[in-house]
Amino acid sequence: xxxxxxxxxxxxxxxxxxxxxxxxxxxxxxxxxxxxxxxxxxxxxxxxxxxxxxxx
Amino acid sequence: xxxxxxxxxxxxxxxxxxxxxxxxxxxxxxxxxxxxxxxxxxxxxxxxxxxxxxxxxxxxxxxxxxxxxxxxxxxxxxxxxxxxxxxxxxxxxxxxxxxxxxxxxxxxxxxxxxxxxxxxxxxxxxxxxxxxxxxxxxxxxxxxxxxxxxxxxxx
Numbered sequence: 001x002x003x004x005x006x007x008x009x010x011x012x013x014x015x016x017x018x019x020x021x022x023x024x025x026x027x028x029x030x031x032x033x034x035x036x037x038x039x040x041x042x043x044x045x046x047x048x049x050x051x052x053x054x055x056x
Numbered sequence: 057x058x059x060x061x062x063x064x065x066x067x068x069x070x071x072x073x074x075x076x077x078x079x080x081x082x083x084x085x086x087x088x089x090x091x092x093x094x095x096x097x098x099x100x101x102x103x104x105x106x107x108x109x110x111x112x113x114x115x116x117x118x119x120x121x122x123x124x125x126x127x128x129x130x131x132x133x134x135x136x137x138x139x140x141x142x143x144x145x146x147x148x149x150x151x152x153x154x155x156x157x158x159x160x161x162x163x164x165x166x167x168x169x170x171x172x173x174x175x176x177x178x179x180x181x182x183x184x185x186x187x188x189x190x191x192x193x194x195x196x197x198x199x200x201x202x203x204x205x206x207x208x209x210x211x
Contacts, residue, residue, distance in 0.1 A: 002090040010083040012075050019086040022210030023110050025093040027151045028086065029210055033132040034113030 094210070114205050115158070118147040122164070122189065122202040143189035143196040144176075147204055151211065152182040158208020162187040164199035171199050182211065 009031070011017045019028040065073045074084040087109075089095045097106040116133040120126060126139045135148035160180055162173040164187075172190045179186035187204045191197035 004082070006082045008079075008081040009087075010077065010081045012072070012083040012085045014085075015083075018084065020096070020110060020113065021086070021088040021093045022115075022151075022154075023094040024154045024209065024211045027211055029110075029113055029115050029151070030132065031087065031109075031113065033117075034115060036114070 110210070114207050115151075115153065115210050116147070116149055116185065117203070117205040118185070119201065119203050120145070120147075121200060123166075123198045123200050143198055145187045145189075145202060146179065147185045147187070149183045149185065149206075153206065154182065154209035154211045156181050158206050160185050160204065160206050162189075162202070162204045164189045164203070165201040166191060166197065166199040171197070173199070173202070 009018060016032050018031040020031045020034075021027075022029050062076055064075055067073060074082055077083050087096060089110075094110055096109040098109050098112075099105075100107050114132075116131075118131040118134045118137070119129045120131075120137050121129060122139075122143070122145055126137055126145065128134065128137050131147075133150050135150045138146040138148070140146055158180070164171045164173040166189075172192065174188050174190075176186040176188045185204050185206050187202055189197055189199045189202060191199075
C-alpha cells in the first residue's frame with residue numbers, strides 16, 4: 001500500500017479541478033464538484049435567527 | 057528526518073505525476089488508487105478511522121427551473137433535462153453510474169407553498185436521475201427550484 005500524506009491538494013492544470021478515478025476503475029469524477037461544501041445539523045426547536053425566521 | 061527537495065515528480069517516461077509548489081502544496085490533476093484504481097482511503101476527522109474518497113463524492117448534481125420552459129441553472133455530470141409533465145423531470149447523466157442502486161436526493165422550492173419532493177426509483181437508471189414534485193394542497197406540481205443529487209458507484 002502506498003500512502004500520500006499532505007494537508008492540501010491542488011490541481012496542476014487548474015488549481016480547483018482534480019479528477020478522481022471512479023469505482024469502476026475506468027471513468028473519472030471531479031473531486032471539487034463532488035465534495036460537500038457545507039453541512040449543518042441543527043436543533044429545530046430552537047430559534048436560530050428570530051429576525052428572519054417565521055415560526056409557523 | 058531527511059528532506060528530499062523536489063518540485064516535479066515524473067515517471068521515467070517523462071510524464072509529470074505531481075508538482076510540489078512553492079507553498080508546499082501537492083498539485084496533481086488526477087488521483088487514482090494504487091491497489092484498486094477506484095478506491096482511495098482518507099483518514100477521517102478523528103485522526104484514526106478512514107473513509108473512502110470515491111464513495112463519499114457526489115457523482116452528479118443538478119439545479120434547474122422546473123416551471124414553464126424548464127432550464128438548467130447549474131450542474132455537474134448532467135447531460136440534459138427532460139420535462140415529462142407536471143412536476144415530473146429527468147436529469148440525464150454524462151458519465152454513467154455503475155448500477156441503478158445509487159442514492160438519490162431531491163429537494164424543491166416553490167412560491168406555491170410547501171413542496172415535497174421524491175425520486176422515482178422506477179425511473180432512475182445508470183444514465184438518468186428522476187425527480188417528482190408535489191405541493192401540499194395542490195398535488196403534483198412544477199417547482200421553480202429543483203435540486204437533485206446522486207451518490208453511488210460510478211461506472
